[in-house]
Amino acid sequence: MIALIQRVNFAEVAVDDRLAGRIGRGILAFIGVQALDTEACGSRLLERVLGYRVFPDDEGRMNRSLADTGGGLLLVPQFTLAADTRKGARAGFSTAAAPEVAQVLFARFVAEARQRHPEVATGEFGAHMRVALENDGPVTFWLEAHVD
Numbered sequence: 079m080i081a082l083i084q085r086v087n088f089a090e091v092a093v094d095d096r097l098a099g100r101i102g103r104g105i106l107a108f109i110g111v112q113a114l115d116t117e118a119c120g121s122r123l124l125e126r127v128l129g130y131r132v133f134p135d136d137e138g139r140m141n142r143s144l145a146d147t148g149g150g151l152l153l154v155p156q157f158t159l160a161a162d163t164r165k166g167a168r169a170g171f172s173t174a175a176a177p178e179v180a181q182v183l184f185a186r187f188v189a190e191a192r193q194r195h196p197e198v199a200t201g202e203f204g205a206h207m208r209v210a211l212e213n214d215g216p217v218t219f220w221l222e223a224h225v226d
Contacts, residue, residue, distance in 0.1 A: 080110035089211035091201040099199030101150025110159025111180035123223035154201035
């Protein structure tokens, strides 16, 4: 599984004219599910998202994680992260999980996140979403988790 994480001062996601999720200071994580991903991949990725040190300590170094700060976590499903972009001028999606598989794995990822973290908001799988954010830094990281 893939997470593109951004340290944000705020982020929100809307579907149609409805606000689906909003957080203040925290992490916006776009989540992509690849064809060979499993629940174990999702658990490992969540561990990385919650534990990745992106927030400053008292000396200004990125030594604190979302788990340390207790900030918000906004999870947005984004199948395009799993695209094959190695050649050509258009992405291929044979490397992405089938939608019915990805939806189940994303839902399990969200459920586990809600068990492990106090503030979790989400976008909606399969919906056309509008995401607004203020990236702090900017600080953006690409995280992957595979279980062999």
